[in-house]
Amino acid sequence: MNNKMSLRYVAFFLLLAIFIILPFANDSRTLLILLTQIFIFGILAMSYDILLGYTGIVSFGHAMFFGVGAYTTAVMLKQMDNTLLIFVLSIVIGMLLAGFISFLVGLLTLRLKSHFFAMLTLAFSGLFLVLAEKWRTVTYGNDGFTFRAPDIFRDRMTFYFFVLASLVIIFLALYRFVNSPTGRILIAVRENEQRTKSLGYNTLHYKVIASIVAGIVASFAGSLYAVSLRFVNTSVMAMDITLDALLMTIIGGVGTLVGPLLGAAVIEYAQHALSGLARDYPIFERWIIFFGILYILAVIFFPKGIIGTLRLLFWKWRGKLKQRKSQVALPQEKERFE
Amino acid sequence: MTTLLTLNEVHTHIGQYHILQGVNFEAKEGQVTVLLGRNGAGKTTTLKTIMGLTPATKGEIAFRSHSIKKNPTYKVAKLGIGYVPENQGIFADLTVEENMKVAMRKEDSETLERQQYVLDLFPDLKKFWKKAGGHLSGGQKQMLSMARAFINDSQLILIDEPSKGLAPIVVEKVMEAIVEMKKKTSIVLVEQNFMMASRIGDTYTLIDDGRTVHAGDMQDLIHDEELKRKYLGIG
Amino acid sequence: MELLVNLIINGLATGMLIFLLAAGLTLIFGLMDVLNFAHGGLFVWGAYAGIFTYMFTESFIVGIIGAIVTGALLGLITEKFIITPVYGNHVQQILITLGLMLVLQELIKVFFGPNGVAVKTPSYLAGSWEIGDVIIIKYRLFIIVIGFVIFGIFQYMLKRTKIGLIVRAGVQDKEMAQALGIHIKRVFLYVFMVGAALAALSGMLMAPYSGVIYAEMGMEYAILGFIVVVIGGMGSFSGSLLAAILVGLAGSFMAYYVPVLSLAVNMILMAIVLIFRPQGLFAMRKERTS
Numbered sequence: 001m002n003n004k005m006s007l008r009y010v011a012f013f014l015l016l017a018i019f020i021i022l023p024f025a026n027d028s029r030t031l032l033i034l035l036t037q038i039f040i041f042g043i044l045a046m047s048y049d050i051l052l053g054y055t056g057i058v059s060f061g062h063a064m065f066f067g068v069g070a071y072t073t074a075v076m077l078k079q080m081d082n083t084l085l086i087f088v089l090s091i092v093i094g095m096l097l098a099g100f101i102s103f104l105v106g107l108l109t110l111r112l113k114s115h116f117f118a119m120l121t122l123a124f125s126g127l128f129l130v131l132a133e134k135w136r137t138v139t140y141g142n143d144g145f146t147f148r149a150p151d152i153f154r155d156r157m158t159f160y161f162f163v164l165a166s167l168v169i170i171f172l173a174l175y176r177f178v179n180s181p182t183g184r185i186l187i188a189v190r191e192n193e194q195r196t197k198s199l200g201y202n203t204l205h206y207k208v209i210a211s212i213v214a215g216i217v218a219s220f221a222g223s224l225y226a227v228s229l230r231f232v233n234t235s236v237m238a239m240d241i242t243l244d245a246l247l248m249t250i251i252g253g254v255g256t257l258v259g260p261l262l263g264a265a266v267i268e269y270a271q272h273a274l275s276g277l278a279r280d281y282p283i284f285e286r287w288i289i290f291f292g293i294l295y296i297l298a299v300i301f302f303p304k305g306i307i308g309t310l311r312l313l314f315w316k317w318r319g320k321l322k323q324r325k326s327q328v329a330l331p332q333e334k335e336r337f338e
Numbered sequence: 339m340t341t342l343l344t345l346n347e348v349h350t351h352i353g354q355y356h357i358l359q360g361v362n363f364e365a366k367e368g369q370v371t372v373l374l375g376r377n378g379a380g381k382t383t384t385l386k387t388i389m390g391l392t393p394a395t396k397g398e399i400a401f402r403s404h405s406i407k408k409n410p411t412y413k414v415a416k417l418g419i420g421y422v423p424e425n426q427g428i429f430a431d432l433t434v435e436e437n438m439k440v441a442m443r444k445e446d447s448e449t450l451e452r453q454q455y456v457l458d459l460f461p462d463l464k465k466f467w468k469k470a471g472g473h474l475s476g477g478q479k480q481m482l483s484m485a486r487a488f489i490n491d492s493q494l495i496l497i498d499e500p501s502k503g504l505a506p507i508v509v510e511k512v513m514e515a516i517v518e519m520k521k522k523t524s525i526v527l528v529e530q531n532f533m534m535a536s537r538i539g540d541t542y543t544l545i546d547d548g549r550t551v552h553a554g555d556m557q558d559l560i561h562d563e564e565l566k567r568k569y570l571g572i573g
Numbered sequence: 574m575e576l577l578v579n580l581i582i583n584g585l586a587t588g589m590l591i592f593l594l595a596a597g598l599t600l601i602f603g604l605m606d607v608l609n610f611a612h613g614g615l616f617v618w619g620a621y622a623g624i625f626t627y628m629f630t631e632s633f634i635v636g637i638i639g640a641i642v643t644g645a646l647l648g649l650i651t652e653k654f655i656i657t658p659v660y661g662n663h664v665q666q667i668l669i670t671l672g673l674m675l676v677l678q679e680l681i682k683v684f685f686g687p688n689g690v691a692v693k694t695p696s697y698l699a700g701s702w703e704i705g706d707v708i709i710i711k712y713r714l715f716i717i718v719i720g721f722v723i724f725g726i727f728q729y730m731l732k733r734t735k736i737g738l739i740v741r742a743g744v745q746d747k748e749m750a751q752a753l754g755i756h757i758k759r760v761f762l763y764v765f766m767v768g769a770a771l772a773a774l775s776g777m778l779m780a781p782y783s784g785v786i787y788a789e790m791g792m793e794y795a796i797l798g799f800i801v802v803v804i805g806g807m808g809s810f811s812g813s814l815l816a817a818i819l820v821g822l823a824g825s826f827m828a829y830y831v832p833v834l835s836l837a838v839n840m841i842l843m844a845i846v847l848i849f850r851p852q853g854l855f856a857m858r859k860e861r862t863s
Contacts, residue, residue, distance in 0.1 A: 052664075058664055060671065108844065108847070108848065111851075112847065112851060114663045114664060115608040115663065116803065119608065120843070120844075120847070122799070123796055123800065123840055123843065124840070126840075127840050134833060239792070246668065246671075286679050286682055286683050289676055289679040289680065289683065291675075292672050292673070292675040292679060295668075296655065296672040299659065299668050299669040300658045300659065300669065389752050391748055391751070410758075411748075411751035412751045412754050415751070415753055415754035416754045421752040423748075423749065427746055427752065429741070429742045429745045429746060429749070430745060432741060432745075436738055436741075439738060440750075440755075443754055486753065490754065
């Protein structure tokens with residue numbers, strides 16, 4: 001176990017070092033922007049993992065929290081002033097708003113079975129999308145609006161480091177969260193909600209907590225996203241955002257936190273590459289199809305994702321080693337029953 | 339007497355739980371075979387495993403010496419095994435008539451004859467012919483469920499705890515019906531009520547912790563106080 | 574008076590289209606315990622396949638048949654390759670059907686182009702009747718009639734035929750239905766195909782009504798379909814008709830009087846139903862003795 005822990009630390013600091021040095025070693029603007037994008041969506045995907053991976057609930061409304069953050073930051077920076085203080089304030093307000101909304105929505109919907117919940121979140125986020133479209137005096141509808149980022153973020157590099165630092169902090173915070181007693185109960189809810197309930201836990205309470213945490217983090221990602229584009233329109237509330245988060249989480253590996261980060265890297269890079277290809281081959285303009293197909297195949301054949309599958313292989317390999325040593329049978333993979 | 343059904347070292351997993359860990363028994367033609375055992379011993383799961391509702395993971399199940407272990411439930415039923423589950427499995431929204439009709443695989447004269455026979459056996463069903471299944475009493479549901487299992491020339495009927503939750507006088511009726519049905523078909527019965535089981539059973543199989551621990555003639559068990567005390571907590 | 578009649582006819586027509594969409598959803602859910610998030614994809618494919626057949630053959634009837642056949646075939650493929658592998662796992666079902674929705678929607682853009690397509694009502698259904706000072710648009714009445722006819726046919730099938738009996742039994746207790754010798758998986762497949770065909774028909778009929786078809790319409794109407802299924806009670810066929818009419822009327826009146834609230838009103842309806850009567854307003858009795 002100790003070996004494994006130290007291995008993790010080494011990997012963590014190594015990766016961190018790479019990402020700190022990278023912008024200095026390679027001054028490609030495209031790479032910097034791509035990495036920034038990956039980090040932002042990594043944060044979003046991690047927040048989604050709290051729901052899907054750790055609590056076992058499928059939300060189709062995650063974009064609404066992302067959108068709340070994006071709009072709060074964009075509107076405040078535009079209407080008030082583009083200072084760092086306002087930016088920080090807007091993040092906080094966005095998170096508070098998102099937390100409050102997810103609390104209300106969660107309380108209303110999390111009692112329901114998975115189908116209903118998924119459906120309701122879909123409808124709620126639809127409602128928010130409509131709201132963003134209709135409230136034109138503030139959002140400028142589908143056209144959206146540009147705004148000025150705080151001066152300090154004019155330099156892409158500064159913003160890159162800000163996002164990287166945010167990512168690290170949020171990763172560590174979420175890591176602590178899922179390993180906290182509350183996090184353990186969330187996993188228990190995922191494995192068997194009925195049993196967790198009969199052990200005396202108010203599962204609704206814990207599911208609402210998960211939903212609030214996920215909502216707040218998603219809102220933060222939204223704020224960063226808006227600043228990275230210096231532009232916002234209704235697309236931040238769109239289903240595509242939720243789907244991206246979903247896809248990243250699944251491809252990377254649900255319930256692993258690291259997985260969604262990796263998933264974000266894979267998907268963002270693929271989008272980047274495919275949209276490049278689209279210039280030569282028009283079929284790639286419809287790259288969403290490839291994601292859709294990839295996603296369906298992943299759900300059927302690869303439900304554990306990259307990290308989950310690697311982990312499984314690792315445990316099997318270790319199990320074999322152990323077996324050879326002590327002839328102890330490998331614990332069987334637990335089936336997930338609903 | 340030919341053997342209708344044989345279970346040989348049957349294991350069943352439900353999710354991560356290993357419920358049946360070696361069940362053996364035989365059901366012979368024209369007999370009532372009773373499965374006995376404590377609550378949670380695996381009697382209901384044994385019936386479900388025969389029906390393919392919780393498929394066996396190991397071992398062999400043969401009906402008329404054909405393996406049915408891998409058969410899906412509907413095929414098991416079509417081979418001629420009727421099933422009366424613990425909760426009777428009545429379709430609540432369907433009338434008594436519709437409950438019978440949905441079970442009928444053919445509507446030939448033979449089937450209609452058998453329908454007449456079960457209606458004579460359970461006159462209540464005739465009386466409530468157009469009533470929704472959900473509005474029947476527990477005893478009537480039990481009768482309907484048995485009638486439904488019988489309607490398709492079933493050679494073997496699996497009945498799970500027919501006396502559960504019924505008033506003694508209704509239990510008596512159900513038991514009489516089983517004795518009557520035994521003339522036309524063979525029966526595997528799960529029953530907690532030992533008095534009832536011993537009255538209508540020909541042979542017994544004792545299941546404990548998912549394993550067959552004893553089997554034999556009912557008459558022998560009735561006199562074996564020690565066995566009864568050990569596995570049934572009576573005697 | 575004229576306004577009232579028009580709003581009611583509007584609401585009923587919309588309601589009927591949503592009903593056709595929701596009927597499949599509710600049957601599939603009731604029987605298979607699958608909430609098909611790709612249902613809107615079948616709807617939009619019905620619209621495109623039907624309308625392109627209609628434009629090609631210049632026969633609206635052939636177009637309708639084209640839509641139904643397309644829907645049934647897509648239903649077959651969906652059930653076999655998308656639903657079956659994840660049967661019994663709700664989370665995976667939700668995820669995978671949504672993925673399919675995405676693929677179906679994007680494929681529309683690949684095959685038929687990314688832009689909307691304008692649709693004309695066939696001449697014999699175009700125009701309107703004037704009764705006194707009330708103007709009734711023919712096509713809307715046509716939709717209402719079709720809706721009621723289909724409801725009648727299905728209601729008859731469900732109540733009076735052996736197939737309907739089997740479906741109803743399966744909705745209530747799948748295990749028992751199988752234990753009575755019913756090949757429930759095959760029933761699933763047929764019901765899924767029929768549900769998909771209904772969704773496709775709904776899309777096809779919607780096309781001349783809204784005048785334009787576009788890839789995203791699937792998701793938009795699917796949400797209405799979900800709302801109807803929730804309000805009507807999952808698995809309840811007649812419940813979905815009543816709920817669809819309710820949603821259609823609420824939408825039509827709101828669109829006229831308080832346009833901003835026209836989508837919100839259905840959401841609010843659904844929220845209220847879920848809070849106070851989560852099994853739906855017209856839910857079936859479902860016995861759970863064990």
